[in-house]
Amino acid sequence: xSLFDDNVNRRLILKTGLAGAAIATAPFHFxxxxxxxxxxxxxxxxxxxxxFNVPQTGAYADEGADELxxxxxxxxxxxxxxxxxxxxxxxxxxxxxxxxxxxxxxxVTGDTQTKSDAARASAKRMIEKDGAIMITGGSSSxxxxxxxxxxxxxxxxxxxxxxxxxDTTGKDKKANGFRHFFNTEMxxxxxAPVLKNAFGTDRTAxxxxxxxxxxxxxEGSIKKYTExxxxxxxxxxxxxLGAGDxxxxxxxxxxxxxxxxxxxxxxxxxxxxxxxxxQFGLRDKQVNGKDFAIVVPLYSRLMAQGAGKNVQGIFxxxxxxxxxxxxxxxxxxxxxxxAYGFPPSQAAHTCYVQALLYAxxxxxxxxxxxxxxxxxxxxxxxxxMGNGATEYRAEDHQCFKDVLxxxxxxxxxxxxxxxxxxxxxxxxxxxxxxxxxxxxxGSCNNGA
Amino acid sequence: xxxxxxxxxxxxxxxxxxxxxHEVEAASRSNTARNDLILMAVFSxxxxxxxxxxxxxxxxxxxxxQRFCIFGIFAIGFxxxxxxxxxxxxxxxxxxxxxxxxxxxxxxxxTMNAIPALFFGVVCAGLFSALIGYVCLRRAGIYxxxxxxxxxxMSYNLAYSVLTPITNGETGLQLTLGDARxxxxxxxxxxxxxxxxxNLFGIKMSGYEGFYLCAIILIISFYISIRIxxxxxxxxxxxxxxxxxxxxxxxxxxxxxxxxxxxxxxxYAGLAGSLMAxxxxxxxxxxxxxxxxxxVVLMTILGGAGTLLGPVLGAGVIKYFENIFxxxxxxxxxxxxxxxxxxxADFMVTITHPFVxxxxxxxxxxxxxxxxxxxxxxxxxxxxxxxxxxxxxxxSNADSRSGQTQPAE
Numbered sequence: 001x002s003l004f005d006d007n008v009n010r011r012l013i014l015k016t017g018l019a020g021a022a023i024a025t026a027p028f029h030f031x032x033x034x035x036x037x038x039x040x041x042x043x044x045x046x047x048x049x050x051x052f053n054v055p056q057t058g059a060y061a062d063e064g065a066d067e068l069x070x071x072x073x074x075x076x077x078x079x080x081x082x083x084x085x086x087x088x089x090x091x092x093x094x095x096x097x098x099x100x101x102x103x104x105x106x107x108v109t110g111d112t113q114t115k116s117d118a119a120r121a122s123a124k125r126m127i128e129k130d131g132a133i134m135i136t137g138g139s140s141s142x143x144x145x146x147x148x149x150x151x152x153x154x155x156x157x158x159x160x161x162x163x164x165x166x167d168t169t170g171k172d173k174k175a176n177g178f179r180h181f182f183n184t185e186m187x188x189x190x191x192a193p194v195l196k197n198a199f200g201t202d203r204t205a206x207x208x209x210x211x212x213x214x215x216x217x218x219e220g221s222i223k224k225y226t227e228x229x230x231x232x233x234x235x236x237x238x239x240x241l242g243a244g245d246x247x248x249x250x251x252x253x254x255x256x257x258x259x260x261x262x263x264x265x266x267x268x269x270x271x272x273x274x275x276x277x278x279q280f281g282l283r284d285k286q287v288n289g290k291d292f293a294i295v296v297p298l299y300s301r302l303m304a305q306g307a308g309k310n311v312q313g314i315f316x317x318x319x320x321x322x323x324x325x326x327x328x329x330x331x332x333x334x335x336x337x338x339a340y341g342f343p344p345s346q347a348a349h350t351c352y353v354q355a356l357l358y359a360x361x362x363x364x365x366x367x368x369x370x371x372x373x374x375x376x377x378x379x380x381x382x383x384x385m386g387n388g389a390t391e392y393r394a395e396d397h398q399c400f401k402d403v404l405x406x407x408x409x410x411x412x413x414x415x416x417x418x419x420x421x422x423x424x425x426x427x428x429x430x431x432x433x434x435x436x437x438x439x440x441x442g443s444c445n446n447g448a
Numbered sequence: 449x450x451x452x453x454x455x456x457x458x459x460x461x462x463x464x465x466x467x468x469x470h471e472v473e474a475a476s477r478s479n480t481a482r483n484d485l486i487l488m489a490v491f492s493x494x495x496x497x498x499x500x501x502x503x504x505x506x507x508x509x510x511x512x513x514q515r516f517c518i519f520g521i522f523a524i525g526f527x528x529x530x531x532x533x534x535x536x537x538x539x540x541x542x543x544x545x546x547x548x549x550x551x552x553x554x555x556x557x558x559t560m561n562a563i564p565a566l567f568f569g570v571v572c573a574g575l576f577s578a579l580i581g582y583v584c585l586r587r588a589g590i591y592x593x594x595x596x597x598x599x600x601x602m603s604y605n606l607a608y609s610v611l612t613p614i615t616n617g618e619t620g621l622q623l624t625l626g627d628a629r630x631x632x633x634x635x636x637x638x639x640x641x642x643x644x645x646x647n648l649f650g651i652k653m654s655g656y657e658g659f660y661l662c663a664i665i666l667i668i669s670f671y672i673s674i675r676i677x678x679x680x681x682x683x684x685x686x687x688x689x690x691x692x693x694x695x696x697x698x699x700x701x702x703x704x705x706x707x708x709x710x711x712x713x714x715x716y717a718g719l720a721g722s723l724m725a726x727x728x729x730x731x732x733x734x735x736x737x738x739x740x741x742x743x744v745v746l747m748t749i750l751g752g753a754g755t756l757l758g759p760v761l762g763a764g765v766i767k768y769f770e771n772i773f774x775x776x777x778x779x780x781x782x783x784x785x786x787x788x789x790x791x792x793a794d795f796m797v798t799i800t801h802p803f804v805x806x807x808x809x810x811x812x813x814x815x816x817x818x819x820x821x822x823x824x825x826x827x828x829x830x831x832x833x834x835x836x837x838x839x840x841x842x843x844s845n846a847d848s849r850s851g852q853t854q855p856a857e
Contacts, residue, residue, distance in 0.1 A: 056806055057806065108775070109775075110775065111774060111806065115732070115734045116618075116619070116620045116730065116732040116734065117620075117730075117732050117734055117735060118734075120728060120730065121511065121515070121770075121771065122771075122775075124511035124728075125509070125511060125512065125771055125775065128509040128510055128511050128655075129506070129509040129511075129512070141619075142618045142619040142620070145619055145622075146619070146620055146622070146730060146732070149622050149623075149643075149730065150728070150730075152643060153643060153645065153654065154654075167619075172619075172622070172624075211608070211609050211617065211618065212617055212618030212619060213617070213618065213619040238609060240608070240609070241618060440625045440626070442625055442643060443640070
């Protein structure tokens with residue numbers, strides 16, 4: 001039954017193969033032709049395309065939806081529509097509301113599904129098919145790190161959205177990637193003094209940790225700073241991302257001798273684990289003669305809203321909160337509220353700011369070439385974006401600014417007013433040396 | 449599984465093949481060979497020309513073209529197991545993942561050249577599938593499916609958390625500047641301050657170059673699959689699908705055949721996985737999740753299980769939906785319906801909107817339902833029916849009786 005068994009057919013196959021090879025080499029001419037630009041996706045027409053890559057499905061879908069709203073608002077403001085938002089309070093006055101470098105900003109969107117593969121596929125689509133000059137977004141640090149790596153290879157700028165892991169600008173930092181959001185190291189440094197005042201120095205902590213880069217990073221940082229206070233760590237248990245039911249992880253906490261539960265969870269995970277911990281009566285318990293306490297190191301308004309009454313009195317840190325009274329925050333909350341009818345989350349804030357910072361850097365550089373834009377961002381100092389004086393550190397492309405320590409409000413006035421700011425930890429207290437977290441930036445890539 | 453000795457059709461609907469070899473005459477054999485050659489030539493031409501062929505559909509960009517080829521290979525391999533033997537493996541994504549991890553480790557430890565990565569990807573997946581196949585093939589039917597599913601989920605969970613030092617957990621295995629790359633170092637490849645790019649003897653493996661590597665490997669894979677379909681080995685596998693008991697009664701030990709088919713299809717999956725790593729050097733655990741295993745089952749059934757071209761078509765359709773349909777938003781719909789009067793256009797947008805963008809799964813589900821109900825042989829059966837319309841009734845009548853394509857089991 002063997003096929004192609006006479007010589008005539010064999011020859012035919014050879015011929016077919018050669019013809020195939022000839023066809024195969026043809027398009028290489030086109031590829032070279034495409035390389036004539038100075039950099040990847042150089043905008044040629046009257047517009048420039050931004051790529052917004054956010055989770056629209058999965059555990060972080062709420063954050064993703066809010067991020068997308070913020071991006072759309074940012075594009076309107078850059079193009080001179082709406083009331084201008086933070087452009088009015090931003091210390092750099094380069095953006096005039098007529099787009100960037102005279103080009104109107106357009107955007108394409110993609111769904112990361114909170115999965116690295118899907119996120120890279122949609123980022124690639126935006127870069128290769130839609131011609132996006134910059135990719136921004138990403139809830140979940142795993143996704144942000146994966147997309148940042150892709151942007152480095154492809155030669156476009158990546159403006160990280162909501163990603164809190166140290167690794168994004170530490171171990172896995174890239175020359176083409178920039179992050180405005182804070183990280184777990186800063187959270188730990190800011191939270192420790194507050195925890196010491198509230199709970200003393202003789203405590204035993206039990207960690208429940210989301211099992212991926214961000215969870216590990218946060219667990220490490222909180223351990224590091226609480227153990228420096230004199231706290232002990234009873235155990236650190238890893239839970240799968242998007243587990244839904246945490247009861248099997250919460251039951252052992254009671255018998256472990258720990259008197260503080262640290263929830264290294266975010267998004268829907270945190271809503272579920274906190275609600276279940278409270279339902280199990282952990283907060284009414286007395287252990288070692290002390291009231292049992294719960295800490296959620298990374299807070300967001302969306303999560304606090306989801307967990308409802310359970311967050312009252314629980315400490316955590318956050319990048320930004322809509323109730324801040326500086327001019328930048330007020331301007332942003334006002335235009336976001338007018339557009340969508342509710343206040344923005346910290347995810348929305350960091351994404352909005354990132355989009356404006358990128359546009360501003362392009363304007364200052366007078367170009368969209370990634371290396372020029374990166375140079376304009378490195379060491380850039382600004383204010384009026386809701387976090388006070390801020391600097392994009394050149395060594396690791398991480399923004400340094402004050403960190404907010406917050407607490408679940410005991411008597412909320414409205415369903416959005418769920419967090420109160422306990423302390424604003426100054427930048428000097430959360431700053432660390434660039435080589436602390438390891439990694440290498442490498443050199444920037446223009447992609448052509 | 450239906451147990452009667454049914455005739456199974458060859459993909460181009462030419463000559464029905466039966467397991468009684470004496471029925472196949474020499475004349476029809478050479479006829480089949482000629483038709484396969486035509487099939488090969490047309491297939492190769494279409495694949496190599498796909499950057500132009502697919503341009504009107506908005507699918508002609510390197511990443512998606514690479515995906516078409518890679519998942520085409522994955523589905524071809526899956527079809528060798530499922531299409532020929534009828535054993536439904538629900539854990540093929542595990543081999544895909546293992547291929548990816550092996551390839552990325554080859555980039556990290558040895559060299560950025562694609563050849564060793566492909567080699568290790570295929571070999572590791574082959575070894576692993578031999579191991580899993582040896583255990584799982586002790587059972588048939590639903591038990592086999594559940595066993596493979598269990599093994600795949602086990603691999604997924606291992607990769608996700610337990611084996612984090614090897615797989616880097618949820619973040620996925622990535623290249624770093626500090627990787628050893630021993631072979632590259634030995635040949636004095638200069639270390640740069642940016643990440644190295646995967647290459648094939650100097651040709652970079654992203655963009656269209658990467659696509660052409662995938663395309664050529666797809667064509668070779670397709671050719672091997674034709675040879676397997678037409679070989680006595682393939683006949684044995686079809687025999688197992690038709691009636692495994694009868695095969696045993698005639699004194700044939702079927703398990704080695706099944707294991708061989710399982711390993712071959714596992715190696716195909718490993719090849720696909722390592723190609724994914726070659727075109728984009730990252731390996732993530734979600735590649736091994738059960739949804740990924742389910743996807744290749746959908747691809748094969750959608751295109752037509754047991755046919756040669758079907759799985760490639762199915763892979764293309766599903767990847768097209770995932771990447772293009774999911775990116776349609778209201779703006780695109782509005783411009784698509786611009787030619788209609790305002791009210792009607794808005795109405796059309798409202799109706800179609802739930803089916804595109806985030807709703808692409810819905811469209812795919814509906815399409816899948818219709819295909820399973822009306823075209824149990826998949827897209828290939830549809831193509832065949834249309835073909836029969838044109839070639840006239842007399843022949844097709846005889847054909848449709850003998851050539852009932854087997855529904856997915």
